[in-house]
Amino acid sequence: MVTHTEENYLKAIYKISEKDKKPAGTNAIAKEMDTSAASVTDMLKRLSEKGFIKYQKYKGVNLSSKGSKIATNLIRKHRLWESFLVDKLDFTWDAVHDIAEQMEHIKSEVLVQKLDEYLGFPKFDPHGDPIPNADGKFTLRVQILLSLLRKNDKAVIIGVKEHDDDFLRFLNSKNLQLGSKVIIIEKNDYDKSMTVTVEGVQVMLSEKITKQIYVKKHE
Amino acid sequence: MVTHTEENYLKAIYKISEKDKKPAGTNAIAKEMDTSAASVTDMLKRLSEKGFIKYQKYKGVNLSSKGSKIATNLIRKHRLWESFLVDKLDFTWDAVHDIAEQMEHIKSEVLVQKLDEYLGFPKFDPHGDPIPNADGKFTLRVQILLSLLRKNDKAVIIGVKEHDDDFLRFLNSKNLQLGSKVIIIEKNDYDKSMTVTVEGVQVMLSEKITKQIYVKKHE
DNA sequence: TAATATATTTAGATTAGTCTAAAAAAATAT
DNA sequence: ATATTTTTTTAGACTAATCTAAATATATTA
Numbered sequence: 365m366v367t368h369t370e371e372n373y374l375k376a377i378y379k380i381s382e383k384d385k386k387p388a389g390t391n392a393i394a395k396e397m398d399t400s401a402a403s404v405t406d407m408l409k410r411l412s413e414k415g416f417i418k419y420q421k422y423k424g425v426n427l428s429s430k431g432s433k434i435a436t437n438l439i440r441k442h443r444l445w446e447s448f449l450v451d452k453l454d455f456t457w458d459a460v461h462d463i464a465e466q467m468e469h470i471k472s473e474v475l476v477q478k479l480d481e482y483l484g485f486p487k488f489d490p491h492g493d494p495i496p497n498a499d500g501k502f503t504l505r506v507q508i509l510l511s512l513l514r515k516n517d518k519a520v521i522i523g524v525k526e527h528d529d530d531f532l533r534f535l536n537s538k539n540l541q542l543g544s545k546v547i548i549i550e551k552n553d554y555d556k557s558m559t560v561t562v563e564g565v566q567v568m569l570s571e572k573i574t575k576q577i578y579v580k581k582h583e
Numbered sequence: 584m585v586t587h588t589e590e591n592y593l594k595a596i597y598k599i600s601e602k603d604k605k606p607a608g609t610n611a612i613a614k615e616m617d618t619s620a621a622s623v624t625d626m627l628k629r630l631s632e633k634g635f636i637k638y639q640k641y642k643g644v645n646l647s648s649k650g651s652k653i654a655t656n657l658i659r660k661h662r663l664w665e666s667f668l669v670d671k672l673d674f675t676w677d678a679v680h681d682i683a684e685q686m687e688h689i690k691s692e693v694l695v696q697k698l699d700e701y702l703g704f705p706k707f708d709p710h711g712d713p714i715p716n717a718d719g720k721f722t723l724r725v726q727i728l729l730s731l732l733r734k735n736d737k738a739v740i741i742g743v744k745e746h747d748d749d750f751l752r753f754l755n756s757k758n759l760q761l762g763s764k765v766i767i768i769e770k771n772d773y774d775k776s777m778t779v780t781v782e783g784v785q786v787m788l789s790e791k792i793t794k795q796i797y798v799k800k801h802e
Numbered sequence: 803t804a805a806t807a808t809a810t811t812t813a814g815a816t817t818a819g820t821c822t823a824a825a826a827a828a829a830t831a832t
Numbered sequence: 833a834t835a836t837t838t839t840t841t842t843a844g845a846c847t848a849a850t851c852t853a854a855a856t857a858t859a860t861t862a
Contacts, residue, residue, distance in 0.1 A: 369849065390810055403850055405811055410848080422810060422857060452671075453697040463691050470685045478672040588819065609840055622820055624841055629818085641827060641840060805862080812855070818848090825842070832835075 366416070368469055371438055373397060373407050374416055377427055378435035387424030436500035437476075442468040443489035443496075444479050450490040451483060457490045457541070458532035491532075492523020492542055492578060508581070510546070511556065511574035517548045523578035531576065538567045545582065585635070587688050590657055592616065592626050593635055596646055597654035606643030655719035656695075661687040662708035662715075663698050669709040670702060676709045676760070677751035710751075711742020711761055711797060727800070729765070730775065730793035736767045742797035750795065757786045764801065 366374075376396040380388040390408070394401045412419040416431035427435060445467040449455040455463075477498070480486075487503045489495055494502040507522055521544045524532070535541065539562050549566060550559040556571035585593075595615040599607040609627070613620045631638040635650035646654060664686040668674040674682075696717070699705075706722045708714055713721040726741055740763045743751070754760065758781050768785060769778040775790035 367848075391808090399849090400851065401810065402812080402852080406849075449694075453694070453701055455697070459693075463689065463694055466689045466691075467686075470682065472682050472685075474678075475668075475672070475682055478674070482672055586818075610838090618819090619821065620840065621822080621842080625819075803862100806860080808857100808859070810855100810857070813853085814851100816849100816851070818850105819846100820848105821844100821846070823843090825840100827838100827840070829838070830836080832833100 366414070366434060370407070370411060370414075370416070371434060371469060373404075373411060374427065374431050374435045375438050377417065377425055378432065378439070381426060387426050389424045393425075433500060436496045438468050440496045440498075440500070441470070441476055443493060444476065444483065444486070446489045446491070447483050447486050447495070448479060451486075456532075456536065458529045458536065460490065461527065461529070488523070490542065491527060492521075506580065507578040509575055510558075510569075510577040510579050511571055513548050513551075513558075513579065513581070515548055515551050518545065518582040519548075519579035520545055520582050521577055522580050524576055525578065526576040534573075535577075538569075539563050539565060540567075540577070546579070585633070585653060589626070589630060589633075589635070590653060590688060592623075592630060593646065593650050593654045594657050596636065596644055597651065597658070600645060606645050608643045612644075652719060655715045657687050659715045659717075659719070660689070660695055662712060663695065663702065663705070665708045665710070666702050666705050666714070667698060670705075675751075675755065677748045677755065679709065680746065680748070707742070709761065710746055711740075725799065726797040728794055729777075729788075729796040729798050730790055732767050732770075732777075732798065732800070734767050734770050737764065737801040738767075738798035739764055739801050740796055741799050743795055744797065745795040753792075754796075757788075758782050758784060759786075759796070765798070 373393070376393055377388045380392050380396060384392070390401050390404045393408075394404045397404065408417065408419050408425055411417045411425075411431070415428055416434065417425045417427055419425045442464045445464040446460045449460040449463060450457060480498075486495055492507075494504070496502050505522075509525075510519065510521075513519055521540060521542055523542070524535070540546075544562050547561045548558055549561055552558070556574075558569050558574055559566055560569060561567075592612070595612055596607045599611050599615060603611070609620050609623045612627075613623045616623065627636065627638050627644055630636045630644075630650070634647055635653065636644045636646055638644045661683045664683040665679045668679040668682060669676060699717075705714055711726075713723070715721050724741075728744075729738065729740075732738055740759060740761055742761070743754070759765075763781050766780045767777055768780055771777070775793075777788050777793055778785055779788060780786075
């Protein structure tokens with residue numbers, strides 16, 4: 365048995381070691397979980413006893429295959445529920461994270477399987493993040509940052525790096541969403557800002573923004 | 584704030600005082616919650632301090648309007664999710680209770696509202712139980728027990744009193760489901776068993792069964 | 803390499819929810 | 833109306849998850 369809280373720790377550890385490509389440290393986990401380092405140490409002992417992580421004092425942690433399975437399954441459920449909320453219930457992409465954060469803890473194998481089927485076995489969620497399959501395998505694809513495009517390039521938005529709700533709402537306001545076609549009209553050498561056309565409308569995007577958007581080149 | 588566990592207690596109290604038409608006793612709650620009477624007493628103090636119940640030592644408990652609101656909202660969510668599971672994900676009515684028991688705790692007003700809309704504002708769940716609206720009001724309707732019908736009566740199944748999974752699967756096996764049309768062919772005076780026609784097939788039903796099925800008379 | 807800074811763990815306490823065993827109150831029966 | 837049974841509460845302890853403050857390891861830098 366794995367508790368709600370343990371599941372959240374495993375997901376945090378997964379996320380951190382995925383990003384940093386090395387064992388997750390106590391402080392990093394504390395920050396991700398919004399708790400104290402002392403609490404993390406306590407939890408690491410528990411997770412270690414249950415065989416979910418490989419843990420040595422002061423050395424950071426790695427997930428065991430058992431722990432990794434739980435973490436990817438949570439990510440799978442999280443992203444499937446986000447897809448459900450957007451595709452079926454008509455939520456916008458900036459409003460689904462907190463709800464999916466709760467729904468990912470629902471325990472039922474058959475529910476996930478039926479949900480996946482109902483959604484048509486989606487490979488990517490409403491933010492363009494890959495949805496692992498039942499075996500925990502992620503679909504890989506070529507994706508580059510919008511900031512790397514040059515004048516006259518054409519591309520389609522296929523994902524976002526930043527998931528902050530305010531950022532997503534900013535994109536909504538500029539009509540930038542998954543599937544949007546953009547054409548680079550101008551690129552400013554000095555501040556790297558761009559002027560692009562989205563759905564026939566010109567908008568100016570700072571580098572801070574263009575570095576958070578994944579695209580696929582077009583034509 | 585109300586915790587997961589507190590919510591379950593409130594629902595248990597609601598259920599018991601609804602059935603017995605009087606304040607819920609400690610033992611009854613303990614049985615419903617599958618815990619000890621001592622734990623219940625502890626929890627009643629907490630719920631009372633939070634203003635969810637009216638509690639006097641040894642006198643049993645009643646929900647306050649605040650507590651009642653929480654309980655009916657849980658029932659609303661439970662029944663909406665059961666409807667979702669059956670109508671959209673193709674679950675059978677005997678397999679949805681435990682999953683809905685988890686889903687009812689998801690906290691999001693707008694989610695419930697959108698789910699309700701997505702399902703077409705259903706008034707009854709897959710077991711024929713009424714789904715309270717956002718104000719906690721239940722739709723009432725005439726429903727009688729199948730056991731009360733007489734020879735040659737025609738009726739439609741609109742609900743079940745018993746929710747046990749095995750009972751529901753028994754009904755499945757006889758093709759008895761919500762909306763099924765039944766005709767009473769014969770009624771045995773001695774043991775009150777009946778022979779009825781369902782979807783053109785004759786089946787024999789003991790009184791134990793017919794006392795658990797709600798119907799609406801037809802023609 | 804010694805001094806300093808940072809990261810991590812330990813110690814000890816707290817809260818929610820649970821337990822068993824014993825005490826007390828209320829209900830029932832003789 | 834007294835004795836017995838049932839119901840409920842209290843007492844005291846346990847676990848999971850958390851906290852702050854202090855101690856100890858490790859890493860960094862002069």
